[in-house]
Each structure stands twice: as structure tokens, then as C-alpha cells.
Amino acid sequence: MQEINVTPSQEFIKECFEYCKSTGDLTWSVRPEYHFSEKRYCDSWNKNFAGRLLKGRTEKGYCRTSLTGKYYFIHRLIFKMMTGRDPLMIDHINGVPSDNRWENLRDVTAADNSKNIKLSKRNKSGLLGVVKRSGSWRVRITARNNRINLGSYGDYFEAACARKSAENKFGFHENHGRIAQRG
Numbered sequence: 001m002q003e004i005n006v007t008p009s010q011e012f013i014k015e016c017f018e019y020c021k022s023t024g025d026l027t028w029s030v031r032p033e034y035h036f037s038e039k040r041y042c043d044s045w046n047k048n049f050a051g052r053l054l055k056g057r058t059e060k061g062y063c064r065t066s067l068t069g070k071y072y073f074i075h076r077l078i079f080k081m082m083t084g085r086d087p088l089m090i091d092h093i094n095g096v097p098s099d100n101r102w103e104n105l106r107d108v109t110a111a112d113n114s115k116n117i118k119l120s121k122r123n124k125s126g127l128l129g130v131v132k133r134s135g136s137w138r139v140r141i142t143a144r145n146n147r148i149n150l151g152s153y154g155d156y157f158e159a160a161c162a163r164k165s166a167e168n169k170f171g172f173h174e175n176h177g178r179i180a181q182r183g
Contacts, residue, residue: 008068010084013077016067017054021082024100026054026063026074061097075100079107089113095175111145116173128176129166130159139163143170 007013015035018027030050036042054065054074063074075090078100087107094104095118108116117128125131129141129150137159139150143166150166153159167176 006086007072007076007080010080013081017077017081019078019081021102024078024098024102024104026065026078026100028052028054057098063098063100075105078102079105083107091116091173093173093175114142115167115171116176119179125156127160127163129163130156139166141166141170 016029016031018029019025020027028049028051030046031042033039033042036045054063056064056066058064064071065074065077066072067077073090075092076087079085079087079090082102089108089110091106091108091113092099092104093106093116095116096104119126119128125137130137130139132138133152136152136154137156138152139159139162141148141150141163148166150162153162
């Protein structure tokens with residue numbers, strides 16, 4: 001079973017942040033004094049940070065922040081804030097790692113997350129699992145931990161149809177194979 005990265009309690013997260021579901025923005029709240037060892041630290045922190053939008057990003061574009069001396073991905077904090085539980089893995093449905101609107105986040109397994117990946121910049125055919133070899137289009141898909149060969153086709157359109165049909169059969173997300181976006 002996949003290990004879950006545990007976030008602070010839902011109550012604590014709600015005391016620290018305000019979340020706008022429609023924009024995906026997370027802002028610092030005025031935090032209570034008991035979050036700090038001394039009142040002066042509380043006053044200073046609230047003066048400097050309360051009401052500010054969280055903007056920290058990783059090199060891959062995911063938003064993150066430091067809280068209680070640890071770094072957390074913002075999408076994981078949002079999920080816990082909204083549901084009260086830690087997610088296995090968060091899928092940004094549209095593939096934009098900084099888009100933390102509630103409608104764009106879903107809790108998935110690693111297997112489900114792999115059914116909604118973007119097209120690699122190195123891909124030359126324009127479709128995942130379709131490559132040109134020796135004058136024909138070879139098609140394959142990985143589903144249920146098995147690599148499945150779907151055949152070779154002389155026509156690109158037939159190869160594309162075979163791949164898309166297999167994606168539908170194995171429950172791939174409609175955004176699977178999209179062109180990469182950065183947020």
C-alpha cells in the first residue's frame with residue numbers, strides 16, 4: 001500500500017489558511033496566539049503574513065509552503081482542509097500543477113494518476129503509446145501493470161483509433177496525453 005504523507009490536523013490547517021475554491025488561492029489567516037511560543041512572535045507573524053497569498057513553487061510548478069517547520073504541497077493542505085483526510089495522491093485534472101481550484105483536484109491512486117499524464121516533449125507521434133518503426137505505426141498501452149501490444153498499423157489514423165479505444169476500455173482520463181501546460 002502507498003504511504004500517505006500526513007499533514008497537520010484539519011482544524012489546525014483551517015486556523016492557518018483561508019481557501020477560495022473558485023480561484024484555488026490559499027492565503028494566510030490571522031493565526032491564534034497559541035500557535036506561537038510567545039505573544040510577540042504571534043504579533044510579528046500576523047503583521048507580516050496574515051492576508052498574504054501563498055506563492056511558493058517547486059521547480060515543477062507545484063505550490064508549496066512551510067508550516068510548523070515542514071514543507072507541504074498546498075494541494076495536499078487544501079484537500080485535508082476540505083475533506084478532513086489525507087489524500088493518497090492528488091491529480092491536477094487539467095495538468096497545471098499550480099491550479100488548485102477545488103474542481104481541478106481529485107484524490108487518486110498512483111495507477112489512476114498515470115491515466116492522466118501529459119504528452120512528453122520528446123514524443124514525435126503526437127500520441128502516447130504510438131511510435132513509428134520500420135514504416136508502420138506500433139501501438140501499445142500499459143494498463144493494470146501490464147504492457148499490452150495493440151498491433152502495428154500502416155495508417156496513423158488506425159493506430160490512433162486503436163490507442164484511443166484502448167484508453168477508453170481501460171478507463172484513462174479524457175485529458176490523458178494532453179499537451180503540457182505550465183501554470
